[in-house]
Amino acid sequence: MKAVLFGATKGMGRALARLMAARGDRLCLLGRSAEDLERSARDLEIRGAQGPVATAFCDLLQPESFAPALEKAERELEGFDAVVVTAGVMAPQEEMENDPQLAARLLAADFTNTVLFCEESRRRLLEKTGGTLCVFSSVAGERGRKPVILYGAAKAGLSQYLEGLDHKFRSRGLRTVCVKPGFVKTGMTAGLKPPPFAGEPEAVARRVLRAIDRGRPVVYAPAAWRGVMFVIRNLPRLVMRRIEF
Amino acid sequence: MVDGLVFKSEDLASATESASLTRGLGRSYGDSSLPAGAETPVADATAADRLLDFDPDSGVLRAEAGASLFDLNRIFLHRGWFVPVSPGTQFVTLGGMAASDVHGKNHHVDGCFGEHVRGLKIRVADGRIVECSDSSELELFRATIGGMGLTGHILEVEFTMRRIASPWIWGESERIKNLDLMVSGLKEAARDWPMTVGWVDCLARGDHLGRGILMKGRWARPEEAPTKPPSRKGRIRVPFEFPAVALCKPSMKAFNLAYYWKHFQHVRRGILHPDAFFYPLDALDDWNLIYGRRGFTQYQCVLPHADDNGPARRFLELFVSAGGMGFLCVIKDCGAEGKGVLSFPRSGMSIAMDFPIHPSKTQIIVDRLNELVIAEGGRIYLTKDTFTRAEHFRAMEPRLEKFTAVRRKWDPELRIRSAQSVRLLGDRA
Numbered sequence: 001m002k003a004v005l006f007g008a009t010k011g012m013g014r015a016l017a018r019l020m021a022a023r024g025d026r027l028c029l030l031g032r033s034a035e036d037l038e039r040s041a042r043d044l045e046i047r048g049a050q051g052p053v054a055t056a057f058c059d060l061l062q063p064e065s066f067a068p069a070l071e072k073a074e075r076e077l078e079g080f081d082a083v084v085v086t087a088g089v090m091a092p093q094e095e096m097e098n099d100p101q102l103a104a105r106l107l108a109a110d111f112t113n114t115v116l117f118c119e120e121s122r123r124r125l126l127e128k129t130g131g132t133l134c135v136f137s138s139v140a141g142e143r144g145r146k147p148v149i150l151y152g153a154a155k156a157g158l159s160q161y162l163e164g165l166d167h168k169f170r171s172r173g174l175r176t177v178c179v180k181p182g183f184v185k186t187g188m189t190a191g192l193k194p195p196p197f198a199g200e201p202e203a204v205a206r207r208v209l210r211a212i213d214r215g216r217p218v219v220y221a222p223a224a225w226r227g228v229m230f231v232i233r234n235l236p237r238l239v240m241r242r243i244e245f
Numbered sequence: 246m247v248d249g250l251v252f253k254s255e256d257l258a259s260a261t262e263s264a265s266l267t268r269g270l271g272r273s274y275g276d277s278s279l280p281a282g283a284e285t286p287v288a289d290a291t292a293a294d295r296l297l298d299f300d301p302d303s304g305v306l307r308a309e310a311g312a313s314l315f316d317l318n319r320i321f322l323h324r325g326w327f328v329p330v331s332p333g334t335q336f337v338t339l340g341g342m343a344a345s346d347v348h349g350k351n352h353h354v355d356g357c358f359g360e361h362v363r364g365l366k367i368r369v370a371d372g373r374i375v376e377c378s379d380s381s382e383l384e385l386f387r388a389t390i391g392g393m394g395l396t397g398h399i400l401e402v403e404f405t406m407r408r409i410a411s412p413w414i415w416g417e418s419e420r421i422k423n424l425d426l427m428v429s430g431l432k433e434a435a436r437d438w439p440m441t442v443g444w445v446d447c448l449a450r451g452d453h454l455g456r457g458i459l460m461k462g463r464w465a466r467p468e469e470a471p472t473k474p475p476s477r478k479g480r481i482r483v484p485f486e487f488p489a490v491a492l493c494k495p496s497m498k499a500f501n502l503a504y505y506w507k508h509f510q511h512v513r514r515g516i517l518h519p520d521a522f523f524y525p526l527d528a529l530d531d532w533n534l535i536y537g538r539r540g541f542t543q544y545q546c547v548l549p550h551a552d553d554n555g556p557a558r559r560f561l562e563l564f565v566s567a568g569g570m571g572f573l574c575v576i577k578d579c580g581a582e583g584k585g586v587l588s589f590p591r592s593g594m595s596i597a598m599d600f601p602i603h604p605s606k607t608q609i610i611v612d613r614l615n616e617l618v619i620a621e622g623g624r625i626y627l628t629k630d631t632f633t634r635a636e637h638f639r640a641m642e643p644r645l646e647k648f649t650a651v652r653r654k655w656d657p658e659l660r661i662r663s664a665q666s667v668r669l670l671g672d673r674a
Contacts, residue, residue: 010255022320043295047320187292190253 007087130173182225269338310340346391370656391585424455447571
């Protein structure tokens with residue numbers, strides 16, 4: 001597989017890139033810091049990635065960086081058949097309530113710009129014979145909840161967009177995989193108290209890679225979160241107003 | 246369980262900016278990776294685990310300090326490479342291996358891990374990031390090897406991997422009747438075998454005191470080894486904390502007896518899975534839960550050789566008479582002292598003993614063992630220690646003065662500290 005990974009220097013993206021490297025995939029990493037990208041590229045090469053791991057500058061807060069980044073990836077890999085997006089922004093709900101600029105930044109990054117990046121990737125994948133677009137949304141998008149109102153709203157929009165893409169373009173060869181991680185122990189969630197069913201990045205990555213290979217449109221990871229979210233989606237409003245979850 | 250503040254980030258350099266200590270996978274038995282106090286933050290290195298450079302010609306590997314031995318084995322074993330020195334668990338980080346200056350079954354020929362470390366990148370107390378090695382900042386380098394993380398935050402480790410003939414072990418194990426035979430057996434095996442260790446049944450008494458199993462091994466030659474690489478072993482998870490009765494004397498006795506007599510032939514030879522040889526306990530995930538809520542401790546010391554096999558005998562006799570109930574006991578002859586200023590091993594016999602913690606007895610047992618260690622001219626392994634008193638530690642460590650001098654030079658206010666350094670070195674909490 002020839003894959004472009006946006007946000008794979010950290011967390012779940014890093015774990016997924018390592019699994020792909022271990023089986024000999026060709027990879028290109030997109031991200032903001034050249035030094036960080038280089039370090040991750042060397043790591044993946046030592047772990048077995050085929051050929052040199054390419055890198056390109058790409059910033060989720062600068063949509064004008066998307067096209068050149070994907071263009072460079074296309075050049076370096078001589079075409080690609082998968083794009084994986086794990087990049088995203090996270091901020092505490094309370095902080096954003098008092099800081100509209102922070103809220104705007106999160107909403108732009110996690111919804112508008114992620115969708116724009118997907119659009120750019122979609123066009124390029126469809127120009128060839130198609131391929132896989134795997135994007136990390138979140139279980140936070142499943143129901144409006146007190147601790148993740150804004151983040152959840154952005155992820156809800158993103159999940160909805162990915163579902164639409166899947167309906168329209170699957171027949172033309174574009175396989176969309178929407179990943180809905182529950183709580184996963186990564187740098188992003190460090191400092192938060194892990195709830196029951198918290199997952200390890202590597203186990204999540206194994207599940208996501210299977211979904212990519214099989215082209216499953218929606219994947220919950222860890223698996224238990226499918227059941228957890230089924231319950232939460234069906235809780236009456238009266239209950240949701242009272243609990244802090 | 247202790248309360249504390251932990252910073253975990255893929256970016257260890259920034260996580261260590263305001264931390265008072267860096268920890269790895271937390272497998273030290275004692276308090277060396279625990280915070281000095283509830284308000285002193287600790288950086289968790291385990292997310293900083295990238296491999297940065299590997300030269301297949303020389304075997305030199307550079308990696309971020311949080312890279313785990315488990316990961317390295319998974320990547321390199323089947324390619325014909327192994328770490329030069331491996332401790333008894335693979336759930337350790339490279340930073341932890343350098344900070345503890347770990348030793349393994351090959352100590353009598355290859356020394357500690359630190360002997361194979363070429364360089365370290367360290368964030369020192371004033372915030373600077375320093376590259377140190379035998380040719381640059383030598384003092385800091387040598388104090389950091391075996392320095393329990395007290396000289397600075399280890400960010401990167403560069404060391405030389407070793408070429409192996411195959412990923413399998415050719416092993417030989419022998420049932421041994423008593424301690425004298427065990428000690429002389431170890432000394433003798435050291436001449437012919439690159440890896441040796443002894444397991445001792447510490448509940449056997451009298452003539453049987455010190456009986457056990459002597460294990461010897463080397464990397465198998467390609468023609469002896471199976472053609473397929475070793476499979477990844479399934480691990481069994483210990484599901485819950487065992488109740489305290491699981492560790493009553495009869496059940497521990499039964500375990501030790503079974504372990505001894507499972508080895509019913511006098512000598513066994515053959516090919517072994519590397520995990521079974523190096524990491525027998527890793528087969529059980531969370532195996533420490535067997536020890537129940539109250540937990541257990543390990544005591545490890547090294548006693549200089551004497552003409553007879555007296556030191557090890559005196560140690561075991563004292564342990565038994567003080568009322569200690571050893572669950573697991575491992576004995577190993579050590580080679581020469583390494584370059585780490587506070588590195589544990591020295592020429593002599595190392596004895597490691599696991600025993601359940603008893604609210605009143607454990608402190609007394611450790612005190613008496615430490616008095617014996619001081620009298621024998623030995624020392625203890627900080628990585629395993631929870632109960633030693635500061636005055637005992639000072640009495641057995643003439644090297645402490647040199648270590649403290651280097652530490653104070655780089656960290657005059659002693660900002661970098663741990664629960665262990667509060668207890669043993671008198672740092673502020």
